[in-house]
Amino acid sequence: MKPRIPLRVRTLALTLSAAALAVPLVNAPAEAAHTPLPRTGFETSNGARWTGQPEEQAFLAAVDRGSKRTSIGRIGTTKQGRPLQLVRIGAQHASHTVLLICSQHGDEPSGRDACLSTIRDLAYAKDRNTERLLARTRILVVPTANPDGRAANTRGNSDGVDINRDHIALKTAEGRATAAVIRDQRPDVIYDLHEYGATPPYYDKDLFDLWPRNLNTDAGVHRESQALSGQYVRPAAHHGGFSTGTYGIWTDPVTGDPIKQTAGDGQERILRNASGVKNAVGLLIESRVDPLTEEERADSSLNNRRRVGSQLSALGGLLSFTEERRDRLEATTTAARLSGFRDRGPVYLGGADNDPATPEETLQDPPCGYRLDAAQYADIKDELALHGVVSWPAGNDGAFVPLRQSQRELIPLLLDSRATYHLAPGQAITAC
Template identity: 40%
Template sequence: MRLWATRTVLAMALVAGVALAPAPAGGGRGGRVSTGFERRGGTVWTTVAEERDYLRDLVAAAPGPERAGWGAARVTVTRVGTSARGRAVDLITVAGTRSVPEPVRVLFVCGQHGDEPAGREACLKLVRDLAADRSPAGRRLLERVTVLVLATPNPDGSAAGTRATAEGVDLNRDHVAVGSPEARAIRRVLREARPHIVHDLHEFTVPADTAAPPALYLWPRNLNVAPELRSLSIELARDRIGTALPAAGWAAGVYGEDGTARQLGGDGDERLLRNAAALDHAVAVLVEVGTRPVSALERADPGLLGRRRVAAHLVAAQATLRMAAERGDAITAAVRTSRERAERGGEVVYFDGADNVPAGRGAVGPMPCAYRLTPDLYASARAALAEHGVRVQPDLRVPTAQPAGVMAALLLDPRARFAVAMATTEPCAGTSAPHADAL
């Protein structure tokens, strides 16, 4: 029997605040604010309607430190978009009433795939627990860290229990073209809130005979990611989350190196959120929790299985918050350095490959100084360029010396895998435009 199978019950007991029995119902005034998942002991996930009521009660219960029983936190809920079927995409913010000059902004994206509900449940619980924490450690955390949560970025998929959006879009493959309203909502948060850390929560299912641990993690593998951001992302994934999960009782491994038959989504694909967020100058991490029972007890008790999946995500989220609080200066400095380097313009751009797979022939070359668009090409690319904050000059010249310069290349270069328009490259002075066969 695997180690993590024998330690499941112990791990559940060690995770603070994770109910092992149904939680009592409660409202915003004096009672415990609880999710539908908690009230049912983990046997049924929180519905979209229950989430709406939960957030309403949470905001009413925790407007600030003046409410007895709650911590020194402000909780706000802001609509940042709507789904294809008109459901709200809400951003939850938990912030201290006092903060350092530049708090680390941590964004949790909790359910891009609607059939992966444990991350969403973990995020809903995390928000409440942070808001209610009156301990000195909790107050210090929220002085240093602002927590941003997209609990349900794919509300149609969550309501239907489907991976894709109502339009059939895999949201975690739409962070370049940003064609779906749900991807545009996430992009709006990235563009306007500028999180320093992006933590993406998912679940995975593999055959019973596959030797995959019950939790996996990964950093951005795209070769265009700034080295200082990649280094901190690896520290977060491997040293922090990869240590916290085993300490809580679950083995953990690197996604794509987990014994599965094929690597799925563990590469440098810029459409994936962990890569796209890092290209937008953030430390980023992916956490996947297994949905398959790891013990006879979990096979017999769906509630125990559900609570374990949520608990594992909570352990990983708490590890991210600890690193944000302890390594804030290094994180904000790395983000600032990455943006400043992009403003000066890159030397090389990669259109393929990953940090564990060399770029193929023709997939790497000098970064052009700019791209030239025709009116027709601009019309086709305008929406995506705007979503990524790419600056376009009045003459339709797109300089690459800007924070979104790499994304401009990935959107417009003829060599890019997922380009939305094939623009003309403008080489820098003293260089010539590279021919694909020569790269």
């Protein structure tokens, strides 16, 4: 039996997919007949090229001027001086928040162009479903999470750093900006848009996705992340005519059975996992870069439109999930954030939801906190603050970081010497 596709999934997915084909929006306002809506460089070229950085700035400025639903702010600056921006759409004081992080890898542009046209579509939409969504939800978008990498068409930033491996250390301007947004805006959902290279016939879908695998993800957050994938994003993509699968898992093309895992572990420094550890529902989405047909090989614009179209179909599922499960989502993320104050249960320094942690990777009885000396605290206090971790002064300018707080499970990953990506080897304090 095929998964049920809710009506709102179909409505929103069809509205959003119009942008990928560079045709007029289904729900464009009447005044658009006299004043054309802003269009991206991708759209004006019908997919022949990706939107340039100056075009992005002009496009966002036009949307900001033309819609009362949107506001645009600067959240950082790259090493080469390009702006890192956050677009806010919808109810600015709503308690329910969704965050889109677009193209952390600069050579994966389809998610970025999908995000740009989605910003415009939401800003100008007049249909009842979208207006209802935006009346109760804040949608935040970082349209280009790696502007220097996008300008150079490189995976990493201008220093060659993969910013999707910097969500613990926070050494890059890009990683720090994202951490600050997560800390300050407290999103219920973090949706991370990427692309991948296919390996036929074992790894060859239009779209792959993956939820937080890190074992420190709250059980309710983990369930909602899997529901976002299996009940909304994948059915919406299928309705759009796109195939889907689980990121990082090769499958037998005949039986569909998994063969081996090649990516998608529980590393806490990856945004998908950092989202879960920080008590937000998370999902990674990956569209297929490689041409599917001889026509796409001969005409890159066809391939590009498919790549963006698949991202837009999946985004329709995300928006439907956001609206239909809003109350459940808020209850789940609130409970996860409060659970840290109970200070109970193990913390895992390794493993994943498909790879049980070993005894050596499990803090079955975690310490009540970690002591940092003055030098350690001076070195990492900014990163602790960006992560939203609370610390207390502790003599001679050092600090004590208690586990009894919202970010409980994150703290050992930052401060335990056994954690793979720890910032400093804090002294575990067992009696407080």
